[in-house]
Amino acid sequence: MYDDDDLSLLDTADELEESPLDNLEPVDAESEAHKPNPEAMLALLTAPETPQRMLAARAFCELQDERAIPHLIGLLTDVCPLVRVSAAYALGRNPSPSAVEPLINQLNCDWNGYVRKGVVWALGNCRDRRSLPSLTDALKTDISAVRLWAASSLAQMAELAYEDIVASIPPLITALRQDPVAAVRSNCAWSLGQLCRQLPSNAVYAGAIDALIEAFAEDEDMGVQEDAKAALLRVGDPRGLQMVESLELEGLL
Numbered sequence: 001m002y003d004d005d006d007l008s009l010l011d012t013a014d015e016l017e018e019s020p021l022d023n024l025e026p027v028d029a030e031s032e033a034h035k036p037n038p039e040a041m042l043a044l045l046t047a048p049e050t051p052q053r054m055l056a057a058r059a060f061c062e063l064q065d066e067r068a069i070p071h072l073i074g075l076l077t078d079v080c081p082l083v084r085v086s087a088a089y090a091l092g093r094n095p096s097p098s099a100v101e102p103l104i105n106q107l108n109c110d111w112n113g114y115v116r117k118g119v120v121w122a123l124g125n126c127r128d129r130r131s132l133p134s135l136t137d138a139l140k141t142d143i144s145a146v147r148l149w150a151a152s153s154l155a156q157m158a159e160l161a162y163e164d165i166v167a168s169i170p171p172l173i174t175a176l177r178q179d180p181v182a183a184v185r186s187n188c189a190w191s192l193g194q195l196c197r198q199l200p201s202n203a204v205y206a207g208a209i210d211a212l213i214e215a216f217a218e219d220e221d222m223g224v225q226e227d228a229k230a231a232l233l234r235v236g237d238p239r240g241l242q243m244v245e246s247l248e249l250e251g252l253l
Helices: 004-011 013-017 038-044 050-059 066-075 081-093 097-109 113-126 129-141 144-159 162-178 182-196 203-218 222-235 238-249
Strands: none
Touching: 038 050, 038 066, 050 066, 050 081, 066 081, 066 097, 081 097, 081 113, 097 113, 097 129, 113 129, 113 144, 129 144, 129 162, 144 162, 144 182, 162 182, 162 203, 182 203, 182 222, 203 222, 203 238, 222 238
16 A cells, blocks of 8 residues: 655645646647657657657657557656656557556556556556456555546446446445545546446446435535536436435535
């Protein structure tokens, strides 16, 4: 288990809410108008100078080019954490089945919370069932900023098989009820809403709806209440809709 104190700067409210890519500076002053040159950036991925490797990895947060994937995988173990985090985000923009195991390995061993945050985001974008155990473990044990993105990444399992969707729901329910950070609970509510839309009405689905209703009615944070309500409305479950209407008519919320 990781300790929030190890990366307290990562756990401010702004850091929790922002996208993993928000802190990456533009590759150059004209990046808004012109994307980096892929050929030049590919060559720099293996440059001996750390700033050059970091520049190239960041460029592939904008560029999609499968030729970069093997090099970006190699940069996940770079000695410089800024290169590693840039490589993780770039793999999130260039998802590949070949990157899943290296990303999982780095999530399990990297001491840097910024890197792990990028890795769980990238794993979500890979939409691969192999990432499920690692994402659920991160949701349970990592620092809050990583837990937040693990919760969001689990929503991507909605595009996989039924059994993968079912396996994603219990850890999200637990975190929705127990996580001490409101932003993490909010992301759990959003993810449950995404996953429930892909499920038939069964016991797993009913348990997720129960958790969303409970969060809407009882969570101490208004933002979590609103996100749970939005998830219930998005799913369109009759029982959830009736509960939302009843509580609002009674003026309890």
